[in-house]
Amino acid sequence: MENIIKSVLVTEDEIEEKVKELGKQIMEDYKGKDLILVGILKGAVIFMSDLARNIKMPIGMDFMAVSSYGRSSTSTGEVRIIKDLDFSVENKDVLIVEDIIDTGYTLAYLTDNLKKRGAASVKVCTLLDKPERRKVDVSVDYLGFAIPDEFVVGYGLDYSEIGRNLPYVAALKEEVYS
Ligand code: XMP
Ligand code: MG
Numbered sequence: 001m002e003n004i005i006k007s008v009l010v011t012e013d014e015i016e017e018k019v020k021e022l023g024k025q026i027m028e029d030y031k032g033k034d035l036i037l038v039g040i041l042k043g044a045v046i047f048m049s050d051l052a053r054n055i056k057m058p059i060g061m062d063f064m065a066v067s068s069y070g071r072s073s074t075s076t077g078e079v080r081i082i083k084d085l086d087f088s089v090e091n092k093d094v095l096i097v098e099d100i101i102d103t104g105y106t107l108a109y110l111t112d113n114l115k116k117r118g119a120a121s122v123k124v125c126t127l128l129d130k131p132e133r134r135k136v137d138v139s140v141d142y143l144g145f146a147i148p149d150e151f152v153v154g155y156g157l158d159y160s161e162i163g164r165n166l167p168y169v170a171a172l173k174e175e176v177y178s
Contacts, residue, residue, distance in 0.1 A: 001163065004176045005153075010128075010145050010169040015155060018144050019047070022125065023054025026095065026142065033093045036060035038114070040106070041083065042164070043099030046156035047127045047144075051097060062087055066106060079109040090118040095142075099156045100128040103135040111138065127155065128169065145169075151177050 026035075035055075039048035041063050052061060065083035094114050101107055107124060114122045125142035132149045150171040153163030159172055 001166070004159070004162075004172055005170045006150075006173045008168050008170045009147055009150070009152060010155075012167040015127075015144070015168065016050075019050045020054050022142050022144065023051055023056075026051075026125070027055050027057055030055075030059075030093060030095075031057070034060075034091070034120070035095060036062060036087075036089060036092045037095050037097050038085065038089070038110075039063045039097045040099070040110070041065035043156045043158070044097045044127075046164070047099060048097045051125070060087065060092070062089075064110070066110065079106055081113075088117070089114055091120050094119040094122045096122065096124045098124065098126040100130065100152070101126050101138065101140065102130050102133045104138040105136060107138045108136045128152065128157075 037048060037052060037059060039045060039061065042065070052059065062085045063083065064081065064085055067080045067082055096107070096110055096114070098107060111122050111124065123141040124139065126140055127144040129140060129143055129146045130149050131146055151159065152169050152171055153159045154166035154169045156164055157169065158164045159177060
């Protein structure tokens with residue numbers, strides 16, 4: 001693993017502190033509301049499980065899987081639902097939980113899709129953001145860390161399924177994915 005990593009961009013401690021902060025903020029903002037976290041598989045799984053435990057009130061948790069990158073590291077702009085939600089989001093306050101926003105295509109699609117299902121509100125919480133790469137305008141309501149345009153792995157994010165269980169976020173060596 002270490003042989004494909006260039007540098008650690010966000011440490012385990014930084015993530016822990018940020019997730020606590022985000023959980024607290026979300027708890028305040030959604031007090032008395034019917035909040036459901038919608039995690040985007042598989043990248044958001046680790047972030048969502050830590051985040052959910054820092055939102056100390058009753059919430060719903062559901063998951064969707066969409067195709068974005070497949071096994072390559074460039075986005076096509078095409079989004080397809082691979083696994084849909086188990087429950088209806090009608091009249092619920094939905095918070096989409098993402099690992100990373102890159103071009104924004106995935107999020108633009110998801111936000112629109114969930115609004116059309118009659119959610120009371122749809123907001124976005126992402127661990128990472130690569131603002132330099134944005135192609136479509138999407139609003140981010142809760143952000144962990146803005147990072148430079150580098151391919152990253154760890155804390156849920158993978159390179160060809162490798163690296164999801166690393167406790168930190170690290171940039172890959174260019175020669176690995178180019
Ligand atoms: P878009 O371009 O739709 O892409 O905003 C969002 C999805 O792309 C994946 N992605 C990455 N995955 N390291 C990863 O492991 C990265 O550096 C990276 N950049 C984008 C990710 O699945 C995200 O949901
Ligand atoms: Mg991936």
